[in-house]
Amino acid sequence: xxxxxxxxxxxxxxxxxxxxxxxxxxxxxxxxxxxxxxxxxxxxxxxxxxxxxxxxxxxxxxxxxxxxxxxxxxxxxxxxxxxxxxxxxxxxxxxxxxxxxxxxxxxxxxxxxxxxxxxxxxxxxxxxxxxx
Numbered sequence: 001x002x003x004x005x006x007x008x009x010x011x012x013x014x015x016x017x018x019x020x021x022x023x024x025x026x027x028x029x030x031x032x033x034x035x036x037x038x039x040x041x042x043x044x045x046x047x048x049x050x051x052x053x054x055x056x057x058x059x060x061x062x063x064x065x066x067x068x069x070x071x072x073x074x075x076x077x078x079x080x081x082x083x084x085x086x087x088x089x090x091x092x093x094x095x096x097x098x099x100x101x102x103x104x105x106x107x108x109x110x111x112x113x114x115x116x117x118x119x120x121x122x123x124x125x126x127x128x129x130x131x132x
Contacts, residue, residue: 022047064091 068087
């Protein structure tokens with residue numbers, strides 16, 4: 001039991017250190033020289049894209065199967081059966097509500113973000129993005 005506890009504590013410390021590094025790295029990149037700003041925006045954009053991919057992979061590989069299983073148990077308690085992908089629909093509704101609220105806040109906010117410019121999220125592209 002103590003080996004398991006030590007392994008859990010080491011994993012927790014490792015995750016904390018990686019999260020700390022991942023959250024402080026953009027601050028360090030932004031504080032670099034002005035001539036490196038374009039390259040920094042590209043790096044931050046790539047990191048943002050990679051992070052989104054990690055969240056999507058976690059959702060599809062770990063969270064959705066667990067939600068599907070739990071929802072099936074709840075539906076079976078109520079003697080309800082359906083072939084409709086209810087767990088996936090609930091997850092997508094949650095995603096769309098989050099995106100909608102983010103867009104409303106970005107639309108009606110009077111000041112620009114103080115930490116990261118919105119152009120960071122589309123790598124300075126002139127084509128625009130849905131985060132503007």
